Amino acid sequence: MPELPEVEMVRRYVEERCVGRTITKVKILDEAILDRLLPSQFVSSVRCRAVRGISRHGKQLFLDLASTLMTVHLGMTGDLIILKGRKKLPKHARAVFALDDGTRLVYDDPRKFGAIGITSSFADFAEEHRLGPDALEISKKEFILRAQKSHRAIKSVLLDQHIVAGVGNLYADESLYQSRINPLTASDDLSEEERGRIWVEIRHVLNASIDVSTDFQELPGSFLLHSRVVGSPCHRCNGLLQSMRVGGRTTVFCPICQESR
DNA sequence: GAGTATGTTATATG
DNA sequence: GCATATAACATACT
Numbered sequence: 001m002p003e004l005p006e007v008e009m010v011r012r013y014v015e016e017r018c019v020g021r022t023i024t025k026v027k028i029l030d031e032a033i034l035d036r037l038l039p040s041q042f043v044s045s046v047r048c049r050a051v052r053g054i055s056r057h058g059k060q061l062f063l064d065l066a067s068t069l070m071t072v073h074l075g076m077t078g079d080l081i082i083l084k085g086r087k088k089l090p091k092h093a094r095a096v097f098a099l100d101d102g103t104r105l106v107y108d109d110p111r112k113f114g115a116i117g118i119t120s121s122f123a124d125f126a127e128e129h130r131l132g133p134d135a136l137e138i139s140k141k142e143f144i145l146r147a148q149k150s151h152r153a154i155k156s157v158l159l160d161q162h163i164v165a166g167v168g169n170l171y172a173d174e175s176l177y178q179s180r181i182n183p184l185t186a187s188d189d190l191s192e193e194e195r196g197r198i199w200v201e202i203r204h205v206l207n208a209s210i211d212v213s214t215d216f217q218e219l220p221g222s223f224l225l226h227s228r229v230v231g232s233p234c235h236r237c238n239g240l241l242q243s244m245r246v247g248g249r250t251t252v253f254c255p256i257c258q259e260s261r
Numbered sequence: 262g263a264g265t266a267t268g269t270t271a272t273a274t275g
Numbered sequence: 276g277c278a279t280a281t282a283a284c285a286t287a288c289t
Contacts, residue, residue, distance in 0.1 A: 001267065002267060002268085003267055003268090006267070032285090059267095059268080073268085073269085074267095074268090075268055075269080076266070076267065076268050076269090076285095077266085077267085077268095077285095077286080077287090092286085110285080110286050110287065111266090111268095111284085111285050111286050111287080112284080112285055112286080113268055113269075113284070113285075114268085115269090129269095150278085150279090151278080151279085152278085152279065152280090156279090156280090159268090161268090161269080168267050168268070169266090169267060169268085170267055171267085247279095247280080247281090248280080248281065248282090249268095250265080250266085
């Protein structure tokens, strides 16, 4: 499911349906998704609490339960869905929160890479996980500065949540494609102009995806995400899209307009 | 069966 | 200790 735009869609979905509701019952179906705490500890800190709001930082969600924050990370395959009435749970439901309007908020996650937990404040959580600034909040100046501090491939830098939070594999590729920069370029070898261009494209790409509710088919053909298929023609030149491994992740790019150096 | 998957982090290495 | 690279986690799908 989730990079920043997908997580933002989930945030809006939950905000619309759960804010103002009270959690009446909690059922943990698989305690492996709890972030270093026992089901009993978790349940006692969220049960009977009203949901005051939901915020997002990078790919991380925070449900404001007044005296505590419930943290939700969707991992690779996590999702939050609201069930009305007696509908049956999805196959990989890991936690169920009954709400006072009769609906149920369900955390579903086949691969169980996600995590649910509690924290006292966003600052504590960000500190503990050393999260960088949110990709849509970070200033151009700050991004340029942070990206200059690493000698790693720029692709790996974009994926590093400690540097900037929210960009994942697909949007990193898209941002570099739009910037016409080779993913292997050492981050500190990029000019200030190039790093600035990447900052612009990250915002452009994330916002464009949110604008189409992360339906890639709705993105213009000039987006890699519209048809991210190796061997298909680059929208800008005669090149054919290629893939390679960067930092252990599959990376799709155009070898012509994202020439290496 | 092999390979791959929108993520994070513990562990290894230099 | 630091920066970086890689393995591991669990499941589904091609």
